[in-house]
Amino acid sequence: MLIKPQSMTSLPINWEVFFPESKPLVIEIGFGNGKFLKTLEGSGANVIGFEVSLLSVEKALKTVDHRKTALLLMDGVWGVRELFPEKSVEAIYVNFPLPWPHRKHSSRRLFTLPKLQIYASRLVDKGVVQLQTDVEAYAQEAAKNAEDSKLFSVVDYTVTNKSQVGTKYEQKWLNQGKRIYRVLLRKEHHISVPNYIGKEVIMPHAIVQAKNGTLKAGTYRTTLGTIKLWEPFENGQAMLIPSMVSDDDFIGVSLQQRVYVSVSPHKEGFIVKLDNHADVFKTENVKALIWLVANQISNGAIKRINVQPPSELEYEPAREFS
Ligand SMILES: C[S@@+](CC[C@H](N)C(=O)[O-])C[C@H]1O[C@@H](n2cnc3c(N)ncnc32)[C@H](O)[C@@H]1O
Incomplete structure (x- = not known):
């Protein structure tokens, strides 16, 4: 199903309306062709995917199980902060995010301190964030920022040349002989982060x-x-x-x-x-x-x-x- 929270009159979303069966909520940010969403569906969770590409959303709408997966066309970090109550998400997955290698774009990376604070606030206690990337410096920075934040512990840091998530970009990098870095973070401490939009929606x-x-x-x-x-x-x-x-x-x-x-x-x-x-x-x-x-x-x-x-x-x- 496709969800358009822009027209809702109150936020965060009451996810029970969309998923009547109470199961853990898991999120993928930047799902691309949606391949990993299918894997998450198989795990028995209620799955929510964020994408900024309309083409990707349209493609994924044809492949996901609409009873198990909700798709949103919007920035995933905004989505996590604005649409979820604190301590409500079991896991957040990020597969092969854009690395934004230049310093002047570094605030766009998905594992900066303020973004880690947002993830920690919305995750349940001991909830996890999993990153897969082909860029070693990105994996190292994510792990370091997470440790420095004191909100997460790094429970796994794996370097491999074997397929982990089976997505399009993973296949692309493996075909080029690149190695894949997997960083698994576990929430250790809670932090409160307010949403930006506020609870009441005013129609100006x-x-x-x-x-x-x-x-x-x-x-x-x-x-x-x-x-x-x-x-x-x-x-x-x-x-x-x-x-x-x-x-x-x-x-x-x-x-x-x-x-x-x-x-x-x-x-x-x-x-x-x-x-x-x-x-x-x-x-x-x-x-x-x-x-x-x-x-x-x-x-x-x-x-x-x-x-x-x-x-x-x-x-x-x-x-x-x-
Ligand atoms: C390199 S592709 C990886 C796609 C897929 N995860 C894979 O492994 O094949 C990065 C994807 O993230 C999406 N993206 C980038 N920034 C995003 C954000 N802030 N929120 C949601 N999606 C984002 C892009 O549109 C693109 O589809």
Whole structure:
């Protein structure tokens, strides 16, 4: 089954709704063609897979058992933190993650300290995280960060040239004669990590009396990340504004969402809200986006709004195409 948590009115998810049979919850981050999800299904667990590639999700939907496996098209670390209560996950598997070898991309790696803290908070006591990689430095860094965190112990570090998980990338590296590194971490201590979105989902919207201001396309930096606005599509009195909202919570776990804002006639003037097709998490920066659009099109005269303006705002004009 495919789950779209963006439209849920409260988080974390009550997984019993999707898996009526009470079994351990296990997660795979970056399942690729979904081969290992089938192995996890065979273990008798309730399986949840995260992928950022739509193509991979579509392929895996054709092969998984929909009673045993739930798939989500989203960043796995965000998913683990936002969709699971503390101490609810038995195991997290990561097979051949992108290594992000350059230093400037190091915060994107999946075994940094803040991400290990997120895994530890959502794992049950003695729950495990298993990494398979072809990159020795990545395996060593994951093991070192885990030990330094004091949240995990490294219970296995295996180097092999034999197939362990049978995934596409494992096969690829073995065919090239590479060795595979397996790191198994066990949770030893608990840590509490709050989710970012919060329990209550607010549907942001604003009422403006008149559209007498101008929307400025460009990049806006807020205290929480960035908002990009493009030129609106206009149809009579109505507007549709394409935007990109990035909520950076400063630990290398940022969420980027494409959002459409609609402005349409209303009995008190105009209503500014998320377009009906904008299936997004209502994050702080998405709320800031509604304020930003309402503020600009009304020339600072918002009549009513259910969210706060961002505390800091910096504007950079959109670059012209030359
Ligand atoms: C090198 S491939 C490995 C695929 C598969 N695990 C295998 O062993 O064949 C890495 C996969 O992770 C996915 N991915 C990368 N970062 C991710 C993230 N933060 N959350 C979920 N999936 C991610 C990519 O889309 C890609 O499919």
